[in-house]
Amino acid sequence: MTRVHAYAAPSEAAPLEKTVIERRELGPLDVLIDIAFAGICHSDIHTVQGDWGPQQYPLAPGHEITGTVAAVGAEVTKHQVGDRVGVGCLVNSCGECRNCLRGDEQFCSEGAVFTYGAPDRDGTITQGGYSEQVVVTEKFALRIPDGLALDVAAPLLCAGITTYSPLKHWNVGPGTRVAVVGLGGLGHMGVQIAHALGAEVTVLSQTLNKKDDGLRLGADDYRATSDRDTFRDLRSSFDVILNTVSAVIDMRSYLSLLDVGGTMVCVGAPAEPLPVQVMSLIGGRRSLAGSNIGGIAETQEMLDFCAEHGIAAEIEVIRASEINAAYERVLASDVRYRFVIEAATFAA
Numbered sequence: 497m498t499r500v501h502a503y504a505a506p507s508e509a510a511p512l513e514k515t516v517i518e519r520r521e522l523g524p525l526d527v528l529i530d531i532a533f534a535g536i537c538h539s540d541i542h543t544v545q546g547d548w549g550p551q552q553y554p555l556a557p558g559h560e561i562t563g564t565v566a567a568v569g570a571e572v573t574k575h576q577v578g579d580r581v582g583v584g585c586l587v588n589s590c591g592e593c594r595n596c597l598r599g600d601e602q603f604c605s606e607g608a609v610f611t612y613g614a615p616d617r618d619g620t621i622t623q624g625g626y627s628e629q630v631v632v633t634e635k636f637a638l639r640i641p642d643g644l645a646l647d648v649a650a651p652l653l654c655a656g657i658t659t660y661s662p663l664k665h666w667n668v669g670p671g672t673r674v675a676v677v678g679l680g681g682l683g684h685m686g687v688q689i690a691h692a693l694g695a696e697v698t699v700l701s702q703t704l705n706k707k708d709d710g711l712r713l714g715a716d717d718y719r720a721t722s723d724r725d726t727f728r729d730l731r732s733s734f735d736v737i738l739n740t741v742s743a744v745i746d747m748r749s750y751l752s753l754l755d756v757g758g759t760m761v762c763v764g765a766p767a768e769p770l771p772v773q774v775m776s777l778i779g780g781r782r783s784l785a786g787s788n789i790g791g792i793a794e795t796q797e798m799l800d801f802c803a804e805h806g807i808a809a810e811i812e813v814i815r816a817s818e819i820n821a822a823y824e825r826v827l828a829s830d831v832r833y834r835f836v837i838e839a840a841t842f843a844a
């Protein structure tokens with residue numbers, strides 16, 4: 497076991513604090529990664545606060561990890577010491593079920609092992625990227641393309657793949673009218689990726705405060721959902737709505753914005769249920785869907801796509817001691833557009 501500095505939540509109500517966690521000895525197929533940056537995803541906050549169910553504490557979150565390979569196990573072939581790599585939300589899966597074989601490791605029938613707060617194969621509970629180092633099976637470490645700096649690449653490992661995967665799955669491309677709801681960490685990646693795929697993109701944000709940013713990121717239109725005229729003006733005008741909101745929204749209003757045959761994909765995962773009137777779907781042969789991150793091969797595809805199109809996250813780099821303040825700002829929708837922790841500060 498290696499002991500590394502980390503930031504972890506001691507309980508669901510307490511602020512995160514500096515601590516020390518253990519990383520397993522390097523197995524034959526493992527890589528040891530010196531973490532450089534870890535993004536703060538809203539899922540970290542939901543998880544720590546117990547929004548999605550009880551957790552075991554202390555819990556170190558973090559599933560937007562980039563860094564450099566520091567050591568490799570005897571049988572590792574995918575990575576070498578010195579390689580620039582990333583780790584997202586997944587650190588293991590069975591590799592043999594039909595979902596894994598299709599490349600959807602996130603839906604592994606045996607239970608995907610998520611990067612933090614999940615029972616690992618050895619019975620321990622996984623600890624995430626708010627730490628100095630991590631050990632993962634080589635398959636679950638992604639290659640960061642040369643054109644992407646490690647700080648702005650970190651959020652791609654969750655926010656990037658979580659928006660790329662549904663946009664690809666629902667065939668977003670030239671001619672597709674896409675609305676992205678919420679311009680936060682996921683939303684600002686969704687806008688850039690949908691634009692790069694050739695879609696016509698509209699941002700639906702609570703206010704117009706971030707309009708300039710939205711248009712600069714590639715949106716063709718930007719509307720405030722606090723303005724009731726938005727829902728009248730944009731009625732039946734989208735093929736795909738990507739809902740990235742971390743809270744409950746009025747589904748009836750948003751579903752009315754879908755054209756006949758359109759799909760609303762929810763990636764935002766609020767603690768409370770989203771109530772839906774079935775007539776909102778029936779009235780336009782509309783679909784309501786969900787999507788969960790993406791598989792490992794698709795995550796690599798997304799990283800390569802982002803490098804090719806010059807897409808990355810817009811970030812604010814913070815020190816570990818600023819994590820709790822950053823959480824408050826994320827909860828207040830005051831993030832432009834991802835906080836990324838400099839891992840060198842976990843030991844400070």
Ligand code: NAP
Pocket residue numbers: 536537538539540542654655658677678679680681682683700701702703740741742743744745762763764765766787788789826827829830831833
């Ligand atoms: P975030 O940075 O906080 O962005 C969420 C955005 O939603 C905010 O910036 C805000 O945008 C909007 N919003 C927040 N509260 C709202 C409210 N009460 N009403 C309307 N809009 C509101 O969070 P994130 O990291 O992007 O994550 C978003 C959600 O996706 C979280 O629930 C997270 O757990 C989930 N998630 C899911 C997956 C998956 O695989 N499905 C992966 C990662 C994250 P505006 O200011 O523009 O209105």
Ligand code: ZN
Pocket residue numbers: 537538539540559654655
């Ligand atoms: Zn995430």
